[in-house]
Amino acid sequence: MSLLEIKNLHATVGGVEILKGINLTIDAGEVHSIMGPNGSGKSTLAQVLARRESYEVTQGEILYDGKDLIAMKPEEAACEGVFLAFQYPVEIPGISNAYFLRSALNAIRKYRGQEEMDAMDFLPKLREKMKLLEMDDKLLNRSVNEAFSGGEKKRNEILQMAVLEPRLAILDETDSGLDIDALRIVAQGVNAMRSPERAILVVTHYQRLLNYIVPDRVHVLVDGKIARSGGPELALELEAKGYGTMEAAAGRA
Amino acid sequence: MATQELTTYQQGFGGFEKSAAGNRLAWLRNLRRDAFARFTEVGIPTTKIEDWRFTNLSSLAQTPFRLARNGRGSIAAKAIDQFKITGAACQLVFVNGHYAPELSNPGKLPDGVEISNLATEIESQPSALESWLGRYLDTKRDPFSALNTAFLEDGAFIHIEKGVVLEAPIHLLFVSTSESGPTMTHPRNLIVAEAGSQATFIEDYISLPNAGGTEGRLFCNTATELIAGDNAAISHYMIEREDTDAFNVSTLRIEQGRNASVASHSVLLGGGIVRNNVHPVLNGEGGDCLINGLFAGTGRQHLDNYMLVEHAKPHCGSRQFYNGILGGRAHGVFHGRIIVHKDAQKTDAKQTNRNLLLSDEAQIDTKPQLEIYADDVKCTHGATIGQIEENALFYLRSRGIEEAAARQLLLLAFASECLDRMAEGPARTHVEGLIHGHLTHLIRASANGKASEAAG
Numbered sequence A: 001m002s003l004l005e006i007k008n009l010h011a012t013v014g015g016v017e018i019l020k021g022i023n024l025t026i027d028a029g030e031v032h033s034i035m036g037p038n039g040s041g042k043s044t045l046a047q048v049l050a051r052r053e054s055y056e057v058t059q060g061e062i063l064y065d066g067k068d069l070i071a072m073k074p075e076e077a078a079c080e081g082v083f084l085a086f087q088y089p090v091e092i093p094g095i096s097n098a099y100f101l102r103s104a105l106n107a108i109r110k111y112r113g114q115e116e117m118d119a120m121d122f123l124p125k126l127r128e129k130m131k132l133l134e135m136d137d138k139l140l141n142r143s144v145n146e147a148f149s150g151g152e153k154k155r156n157e158i159l160q161m162a163v164l165e166p167r168l169a170i171l172d173e174t175d176s177g178l179d180i181d182a183l184r185i186v187a188q189g190v191n192a193m194r195s196p197e198r199a200i201l202v203v204t205h206y207q208r209l210l211n212y213i214v215p216d217r218v219h220v221l222v223d224g225k226i227a228r229s230g231g232p233e234l235a236l237e238l239e240a241k242g243y244g245t246m247e248a249a250a251g252r253a
Numbered sequence B: 001m002a003t004q005e006l007t008t009y010q011q012g013f014g015g016f017e018k019s020a021a022g023n024r025l026a027w028l029r030n031l032r033r034d035a036f037a038r039f040t041e042v043g044i045p046t047t048k049i050e051d052w053r054f055t056n057l058s059s060l061a062q063t064p065f066r067l068a069r070n071g072r073g074s075i076a077a078k079a080i081d082q083f084k085i086t087g088a089a090c091q092l093v094f095v096n097g098h099y100a101p102e103l104s105n106p107g108k109l110p111d112g113v114e115i116s117n118l119a120t121e122i123e124s125q126p127s128a129l130e131s132w133l134g135r136y137l138d139t140k141r142d143p144f145s146a147l148n149t150a151f152l153e154d155g156a157f158i159h160i161e162k163g164v165v166l167e168a169p170i171h172l173l174f175v176s177t178s179e180s181g182p183t184m185t186h187p188r189n190l191i192v193a194e195a196g197s198q199a200t201f202i203e204d205y206i207s208l209p210n211a212g213g214t215e216g217r218l219f220c221n222t223a224t225e226l227i228a229g230d231n232a233a234i235s236h237y238m239i240e241r242e243d244t245d246a247f248n249v250s251t252l253r254i255e256q257g258r259n260a261s262v263a264s265h266s267v268l269l270g271g272g273i274v275r276n277n278v279h280p281v282l283n284g285e286g287g288d289c290l291i292n293g294l295f296a297g298t299g300r301q302h303l304d305n306y307m308l309v310e311h312a313k314p315h316c317g318s319r320q321f322y323n324g325i326l327g328g329r330a331h332g333v334f335h336g337r338i339i340v341h342k343d344a345q346k347t348d349a350k351q352t353n354r355n356l357l358l359s360d361e362a363q364i365d366t367k368p369q370l371e372i373y374a375d376d377v378k379c380t381h382g383a384t385i386g387q388i389e390e391n392a393l394f395y396l397r398s399r400g401i402e403e404a405a406a407r408q409l410l411l412l413a414f415a416s417e418c419l420d421r422m423a424e425g426p427a428r429t430h431v432e433g434l435i436h437g438h439l440t441h442l443i444r445a446s447a448n449g450k451a452s453e454a455a456g
Helices: A042-049 A074-079 A098-111 A118-134 A149-162 A180-191 A233-241 A246-253 B003-019 B026-042 B058-062 B076-082 B119-126 B125-128 B142-150 B390-399 B403-421 B426-455
Strands: A004-013 A014-024 A031-035 A053-062 A082-085 A092-096 A168-172 A199-204 A216-223 A226-232 B090-095 B112-116 B156-160 B170-176 B183-184 B188-193 B200-208 B218-228 B233-240 B247-256 B263-268 B273-282 B290-298 B300-312 B316-325 B330-338 B348-357 B363-372 B378-386
Touching: A004 A042, A014 A053, A014 A216, A014 A226, A031 A042, A031 A233, A031 B233, A042 A053, A042 A082, A042 A168, A042 A199, A053 B233, A074 A082, A074 A098, A074 B390, A082 A149, A092 A098, A092 A216, A092 B026, A092 B125, A092 B390, A092 B403, A098 A118, A098 A149, A098 B003, A098 B403, A118 A149, A118 B426, A149 B273, A216 A233, A216 A246, A226 A233, A226 A246, A233 A246, B003 B026, B026 B125, B026 B142, B076 B170, B090 B112, B112 B119, B112 B170, B112 B183, B119 B156, B125 B170, B142 B218, B142 B247, B142 B273, B156 B170, B156 B200, B170 B183, B170 B218, B170 B330, B200 B218, B200 B426, B218 B233, B218 B263, B233 B247, B233 B273, B247 B263, B263 B426, B290 B300, B290 B330, B300 B316, B300 B348, B316 B330, B316 B363, B316 B403, B330 B348, B348 B363, B348 B403, B363 B378, B390 B403, B403 B426
Parallel strands: A031 A199, A031 A216, A082 A168, A168 A199, B090 B170, B156 B188, B170 B200, B183 B218, B188 B218, B200 B233, B218 B247, B233 B263, B247 B273, B263 B290, B273 B300, B290 B316, B300 B330, B316 B348, B330 B363, B348 B378
Antiparallel strands: A004 A014, A004 A053, A216 A226, B112 B156
C-alpha cells in the first residue's frame, strides 16, 4: 500500500479553484519533488496536505496510510505523522523554541499512547539534532522564530522535523532564500531523515536543492495539475529549458 | 447624585465616625470629614464624567452597601491556606478591611522593617502617621479616593528604613466576605520606603463565602499611598481575583523621590466591575517608573484601568505596558494619561496597550491622553487590538498541538510579555501560576460560549 495517494484533488482558496485535479502516489521510502512556476498551486497542495482549514477541498480524495486525510484536523494529521516545513515559518513571540518543540513532541507522543518527555530527557536529544543542523544553542531559549535570520528559520523547520520524526514530510520551498552553505546544511538534515518507512515531498521552484536531495520522482505542477512526471533528470531539463514550454503544453491541453 | 443613593453612605459615615479608631485626633477627624464632604459633593460618578466614560456604575450606585463591621470571625484559617505565597517574607491578612492577626503570619523580618496595621498605629503613634497619611491621595479629583479616606481606619502600615533591603516579598491578603447583605470595605494602606531601601509588596484581593452562609454583593474600595524615597527600588503587585459579581476599585498613589525606581504590576483576573487606578508622581529628578499590567476577563466582567502618570521633575522615565485579553462579553478599558509638568524637561514617557479579543462580543476601549507642558520631552503611545492569529494557530496545530491547547499557548505567550517585565522571584512565580490557571478557564469559557451559540 502506498503511504500517500492523492486522487483527482480539487481545492479552492477564498472561492478560487487552485488545485484542479491532482493525482499523485508516493510510497514509503521515496523522495518526490514537486516543481512548478509561481502560482501553479505547489504551496496550496502542501497546505492542503497539512490540513489548513481555510483551504477547501471540493473534490477528490487523499489517502494517507489508507486513512482519509481530508477528514483530519491539522493536529490529527500531525499526530498521524504528517509534517509540513513551512515556506514562511511563523514567529510566535513569548513561547520559547525549546518549550514549543517539547510541547509538540509530547502532544504527538500522547496521541500515540507514549509517555510524555520531561525537559531533562528532551534537551540532550534536542541538542544533538541541533548540532547536526549547525544551530546555535541560543536559539533554544529565544521565542519561536522571532528575530531568527531566514536561514535560521528554515533550519528550525528541519529541526522540528528531526524531533517529531514524521512518516510523511512535506518541505515547502525550504530552499528559498538560503545561501549555499545553509542549503547544504538543510539538505544534510533532510538526507539524514531518509528511511524506508518515511516519504518526503520536496516542493521547490528551483532545481538547485535537488542537487543535494536527489529525488526518486519529479512532478511538474502547472495551473493546478501535474503536467509531467519523470525521474531526477526532469529537474535538470526544467533548469535548462524553464517552465515556459510546459506551461504552453498545459495551455494547449 | 440621587439623595437616596447617598443616604446609606451618610448613615454609614455617621455611625462609623462615632467609634472609628483615632476619632479624637483633630487632624484625622478633619481628614475624614473633608473627604466625606467631597464625596457627597460628587457622588458615585456617571458616564457623563470623562474619566468614567466607559464604566457604568449605576448598579454600584443603586446597591445599598453597608460598611463591613468586622468579618474576622467568619473566616477559618484553613480557608486561606491555599492563598499563601511560597517564598513570601510575611503574610498579613485583612478580612473586610480589618487586620486579622490570628490568620496572619508576621514572619521573620530584618531590622529596619516595620510591619503593622493602620488601626494599631493610629492608636499608638498617630503623630508619625500624620506626615504621610492622606498627603498624597487625590481626594479632590477622585470620589473613590475621597470615599476611602472618609472611611479610613485599617489596612497595612509598612515602614522600611533607609538602606534596608528586603529580598522576599511582603504579602498583603485582603479577603472580602459579605455580612448579611451588600457589604463595602475601604482598606487603606500606607507604605513608606525610605531612601535607598528595596522591597516588594503584593496586594492580593480575594473574596470568600461567609461561614454563616449569608450572601450579598461585595464592594471593595481600596487605596494605597506608596512613598518611595530617593534611590529606593520598589516593586508593587496588585492582584484582583475576587468573585465575578464583586465591585473592586483600587487606587495606588506612588510618590517617587530622586532616582527612585518603582515597578507597578497589576494583574486583574477576577471581579465583576473593576477599576484599577495607578497614579505615580515622579517628584524627584532621575526617577523611573514601570507601569505594567495584564487584565484578562470573560463573561460580563468589566475591567477598567486608569493610569495617570505625572512627570513633575526633569530627567524621569515612565513606561506603561498594559495587555488585555477579553472573551465572552467582557469589556476592558485602558485609559493612559500622561501629564508632563512645565519643569519636567527631558521626560521620556512611553505607553503601550495591546489587546486580544477572543469573541465578537468582547469590547475594549483604549484612550491615550497626553498633556505636555514642557518643551523638551519624548512621549510616545500606541495601542493595538487584535485576535489570535490564524497563522500562528495553524502553525502550532500543524505540529500536533490540539486547538484548545494551541489557543492557550498563544494567550500565555501574549500574557508572558507582562510576566517578562516582572523581576524573577516568588511574586512573579505566584502570578505566573495564577495567570496560567485563569487563561485555561478563559479558553474553556470561550469554547463553551461557542458551543452554546452553535446549539442555539
